[in-house]
Amino acid sequence: MTEEEFSRVERQFGFRFPPDLRTFLAAGLPVSRGWVDWRRIDEAAIRGRLDWPLEGICFDIEHNRFWLQEWGERPSKLEAAFDVARRAVRAAPVLIPICGHRYIPVEPCEEGNPIFSIYQTDIIYYGADLMDYLHNEFGYYFGRAAYAITKTPRRVPFWARLVEENGGVC
Secondary structure (H helix, E strand, C coil), rough: CCHHHHHHHHHHHHHCCHHHHHHHHHCCCCCCEEEEECCCCCCCCCCHHHHHHHHHHHHHHHHHCCHHHCCCCCCCCHHHHHHHHHHHHHHHHCEEEECCCCECCCCCCCCCCCCCEEEEEEEEECCCHHHHHHHHHHHHCCCCCCCCCCCCCCCCCCCHHHHHHCCCCC
């Protein structure tokens, strides 16, 4: 991607790409199955991917009785419970979709943010950083035999809490 393309996407969606993701996408924009094609923007599809984490949390609130203790008493009305989750997600760093259900937080906007695998509230680290993620996701191409988080992931507000709810790293 070019600087002009990064600027267009960042303006359109209201976030900044972290430097390591920016470097990766500038070197080559993967567009095969699962990757976001930031160059040929399908706004509805990208917005859907940006909304996926909140939608999954709301699904688990409705169907799996998910509720974080720090949110206080769960409201009896489902829509009120969703509002609590929406406020929590809005206060958390935005997650940028990378490939499939793998996401990187935009904050802090520096290299080394963890990669989260997000499927409803089943949220785990899939890489301590972008390079670790690439090795975990595609490591068999590089001779890496198994999934392994190689260092302690940076703690990102809210999202790290949901990882902890799942018992930590995969």
